[in-house]
Amino acid sequence: MADYRRKVYGCWLGKSIGGTLGGPHEGKMQLLELDFYDPVPTGAIPNDDLDLQLVWLAALRAHGPAVDERVLGDWWLRSLQYPFDEYGIAMWNLARGVEPPISGQFANHFSHCMGAPIRSEIWACVAPACPGLAALYAYCDGCVDHGGEGIYGEMFFAALESAAFVIDDREQLLDLGLEMIPADCRTAGAVRLTRELHAAGADWLTARERILERYGDINFTDAPQNIAFTVLGWLWGENAADGMCKAVNCGYDTDCTGATLGSILGLLHGPEVFEPKWVDPVGDEVVVGWGVHHCEVPRTLQELSDWTLELAHTILEANDAPVRIGEATDLTGLQVDASQPVELQRRLERHDWTLRQEVQATAGATTVWIGLNGPPALAPGEERVIDIRLEGPRQTVELQAGGAFAITPRGGEDGIHRCVVQAGEDIGAAPRHALSVEVGGCSCPFS
Template identity: 40%
Template sequence: MNEEILRKKILGCWHGKNIGGTLGGPYEGFPVVNRLTFYDPVPEGSIANDDLELQAMYAAALDEMERVEITRDVLADIWLRHMNFHVDEYAVAMKNLSLGIRPPWSGVYDNHFTDGMGAAIRSELWACLAPGNPQLAAEFAREDSCIDHAGAGADAEIFFAALESGAFAGNDLHTLIAEALKFLPEDSSLGESIRRTCELWEKHRDWRTVRDLLFEHYATEFRTSVEINIPFTVLALLSGGGEFGKTICDAANCGMDTDCTAATAGAILGILNPDGIPAEWLAPVGHKLVVRESAVRGLRFPETIEAFTEQILNLRKRLVPSVKTYVTPEPDWTVFQVSAEYSMKKNLHWYHVNLREQNWTPVRLPMISGSLEVPEEFRGNGGQIVLRYRFELPADGVYTVLFNTPTSCQVYLDPESEDLHDDRDMLFGRQRLFLEREVRPMRFRCADRPLIFNPTPGGAPQNQVKRYLKLPRGMHTLIIALAPLPSEERIYWGMGIAEGSRFLTGISR
């Protein structure tokens, strides 16, 4: 490919990514239809966004290496040295990597977010390093995605990397989608949802109709799931008809993970037609590459999107154009489990916990994700399950305590008596409505389960996490009382102790 054409397409990719992320950023996470036709509010510069920051992190770290080779181990080491973004799958992967769990297992173990969008948004770098070579771009994406994802979450990055790489050489969107799908397993759930999106568009040719059908079928309370957000991105590419502004607005107007969907759609159009990015869309965000020091540490970054483009062009010339994947044996997961105890009792006064009456049973659990089967006699009607965790803090400091569950719960820290009451001793908690169905049946299943299960310190709802706790060095005890509904055959939760949003490891006792 002509060097100047390549430069223009890579530059268009990053301008499109930056513009789309800034457009969708203010609307991120809401399962509603938006009505954007332009930025609202109109920004004075681009919004910082992990969609761009993490790819800038990779490029800057690879640029410092004598041998530019893209493997899962190289990329995982970049995370350990430079990553400081502890939300959702990033937080889990960082916890796993710090424990010595290497990819692909770092993306699998103890990870509620395997199907999240965190890998899909990192696809453009691999396409820009392997333009017109979807096979190589998909291999790079496979190496990257397994750090913090598995299944559909990994498939999403592979799909977009292949599509974007193909866009450097072709311009028929339907062909690009069809060719990119070939890199996914035949039984990929994401592949099925992308094909369904294309079929629905061909049948209805109406953005709102297809958007609602996709939402009804794929949306859940997991608002960063690839299973809904990748179809939304594909829908916007189809409905936008190649028009830059309409395409990124259609993506953001679908709702859910709007900064990611609009950013990816913008990047793809920027590759396909870099001259098609209107000046009025570029002017408000400008040319600056924004990377927060709070998100990435220990690296120097180009100051502009243009300089970032030159960095990638230079990396491409130094890149080892192949991937060597080494098989990492599955670890012995018992090594990474933590100790806890539980007790099941009848207690009609669920807001009260009497520790003297508990019959404790020891159990070993993953560090974050826990679950227990609930015998029928303890489901509703006064059934109470009490958990006890003990942990040792290495120093006096300010910490975060997380306990995230859909079940009614009370959380107590270092109780001073054995007779606990929620209005006197509770650190935090939630009371779930005591109904078989929490809300009336609605058209969209996303609204049927407003549970907000997001088990990381930076993502859990306010009544299931306590931040800025000043705690002394030494041993601490966490007591959690849960009241299952009659329908809850199994309860589940996510728990952890953190500094800020970074999980602490090795403190369970």
């Protein structure tokens, strides 16, 4: 348990150090020349990279292992007020009843950005040595305000960070992280390119140029380029400080690249990997940004580590994980399962414009998936094919909507119930119309 806590503390300390190093230079897209903090701080600076994870920590303490995308969406509206980019769009969607994962996709031009990959550590730390479980929680988190690359980046980092509690081989960790995300996504491609350049003996400046040539984006927060810069710092860094500086010196979303690499190195090697000259300026205080409200947060990184440890006990036990944390815990020889959990596979397969809900119907517990096959918006006279899939006992199914919609059953196949929904010409400008699925006599509402 002492070694686990040491790694957790190293993770949070590295997050603070790297974020404080990169924070003042966020958005600078040119090559930088940092070798230390500039300016030298008199304490850690607030960073949304940590802020959102503090809210998720509170959600976990309130709900335990049952936390999923709906719970996190509720906590977002309750405790977060950051209006920037994907955060603001997700808040707008959630506030008008658009639920995750669609809240992260609909009208969101920032769905592939760094707001999700920066908050992977909490899931790794509460699911140590369980990369699939960490990636599942990361998906539930990321889909609240992201789609595609934003989600994949968080899953990638959460998986490798979880495995880093028991594996210290860098290449093996990168392989494992890639196993959790689609091989053809841009994030996976950017990571592979970075590794290929390192293996070929390229210098880090050349690697940066090649990454930008193939994966560069005009938006400095686009995820693949920044994830590649984080990996670049890890591969080319001569030590923790040099690695963080190289990642940040690539420019772009510098607080994110520095903070994420700092957390990985602190988790792998413990807090002692950071020299005192890097630790002393930031201290142990948890500094919270202005956008966090109505949420109890730890006051120090030590307290944050203690709260994390308490949650890990509960989450590992509830998920029947192959590892437990205790005084006699021995992780020697533990085999890390690098496969995707079935629940994660289902979510990824049905991610686009699909909602999921559990219902206790008359014939037994049932999972209802409703596929909208497009954005959750219809113009007057427009129609859309809706797919309903049940997992559980065979039951009657009926789609219901308000009087402004006409619903025509279309049969189905392979366990899918299909119908066509058409918006009336007089649908009006009402901002929200609810759909409901009647399953075995039990109503299952979808906003």
